[in-house]
Amino acid sequence: MNTLPPPSDEMLNAFVDDELSPAERARLLERVSAEAELHKQTCDLRMLKDMVRTAYREPPGGKVAPGAPCRGRVRQAVAASLILGLGLGLGWVTRDMLGDPNAVHIASLQGVSADPGRVVLHVDSGSPEHFAALLDHSERMLKDAKQSGKPLQIVVIANGGGVDLLRASTTQQGERIRVMQTSYPNLSFIGCRQTLNRLKDGGHDIRLLPGVLQTSAALDAIIERMERGWTYIKT
Numbered sequence: 710m711n712t713l714p715p716p717s718d719e720m721l722n723a724f725v726d727d728e729l730s731p732a733e734r735a736r737l738l739e740r741v742s743a744e745a746e747l748h749k750q751t752c753d754l755r756m757l758k759d760m761v762r763t764a765y766r767e768p769p770g771g772k773v774a775p776g777a778p779c780r781g782r783v784r785q786a787v788a789a790s791l792i793l794g795l796g797l798g799l800g801w802v803t804r805d806m807l808g809d810p811n812a813v814h815i816a817s818l819q820g821v822s823a824d825p826g827r828v829v830l831h832v833d834s835g836s837p838e839h840f841a842a843l844l845d846h847s848e849r850m851l852k853d854a855k856q857s858g859k860p861l862q863i864v865v866i867a868n869g870g871g872v873d874l875l876r877a878s879t880t881q882q883g884e885r886i887r888v889m890q891t892s893y894p895n896l897s898f899i900g901c902r903q904t905l906n907r908l909k910d911g912g913h914d915i916r917l918l919p920g921v922l923q924t925s926a927a928l929d930a931i932i933e934r935m936e937r938g939w940t941y942i943k944t
Contacts, residue, residue: 713740715747725755826860827939829931835870837881844885851893861895864934868901868927875900875921878914890920901927 716724716737723729724737741748828850830843847863854861873879875898880886889896898921905915905923917923924930935941 716740721751725751824938825940826854827862827934827937828864829934829939829941830863830865831927831931831941831943832865832867832871832874833869833927835873837874840871840874840882844882844889847896848889848893851889851896854895855893863893863896864899864939865897866899866901866924866927866930868904872900872904872908875917876908876914877916877918880918883918886918887920897922899924899927899930903927 720729720733720737724734724741727734729737741751830847832840832843843865847865850861851863853859867875874882875886877883886898890898898918900917900921900923902923902925904927905917909915931941
C-alpha cells in the first residue's frame with residue numbers, strides 16, 4: 710500500500726510547468742503513472758492552466774485591441790485563476806490575515822481599481838476553525854468601519870465545502886451569523902446553488918440559514934463584483 714504523503718500544490722504546479730529538476734520530475738512522474746487520483750489531479754491542473762493561456766490568445770482570424778481579450782475569455786481565465794490560486798490575470802498580494810499561518814490571497818483585476826470599502830470573502834473549505842477566524846476578522850473590520858464612519862460592504866460567498874458553513878443542518882455558527890446579520894446590514898452571506906444542487910442530488914439537507922442568499926454560480930458572482938472594483942480575498 711502506498712504510504713507516501715500527497716505532493717504539495719507547489720510541487721504539482723512546478724511539475725506541470727516543467728520546473729522541477731530531472732530527478733524530482735522522474736520521481737513524481739513515477740507516482741503520477743501509478744496513482745490514479747494523482748494522475749487525474751495532474752490532468753485537471755494541466756487543463757485549467759491551458760484554459761488560462763488560451764483565454765489570452767487572440768482568436769484565429771479575429772482581431773482584438775492589444776491587452777483587451779474578449780469578456781468571455783477573460784472570465785474563463787479569471788475563474789481558472791481563482792480555482793488554481795495562480796494569480797494569472799489578477800493582481801495577487803499575499804498577506805497573513807485571520808491569525809492563520811497560511812497566507813490568504815488578496816486580489817483585484819488588473820486594470821480595475823480595487824475599492825477597500827467593498828470586500829468579497831471567498832470560502833470554499835468547510836473548516837469550522839478557519840470560518841470562525843474569518844467571522845472574527847470580518848466583525849473587527851465592520852466595527853472599525855462603523856466607529857470611523859467609513860463605508861464598508863462585506864459579502865461572504867461560499868461554494869464547495871464552504872457551503873456547509875452556511876447550511877442550517879451543518880454549521881456551528883448559526884447563532885453568531887444571525888447576530889452579525891442583525892448588527893451589520895452591510896454584511897451578507899451567499900451560497901452557491903451549483904454546490905447546493907449537487908448536495909441535493911446526494912440526498913443532503915440543503916436548507917441555508919435564514920437570511921443567507923443564493924447565487925447560481927459562486928465564481929461568476931465573484932468575478933462580476935471584481936469587475937465592478939470589489940476587493941477579492943480567498944481565505
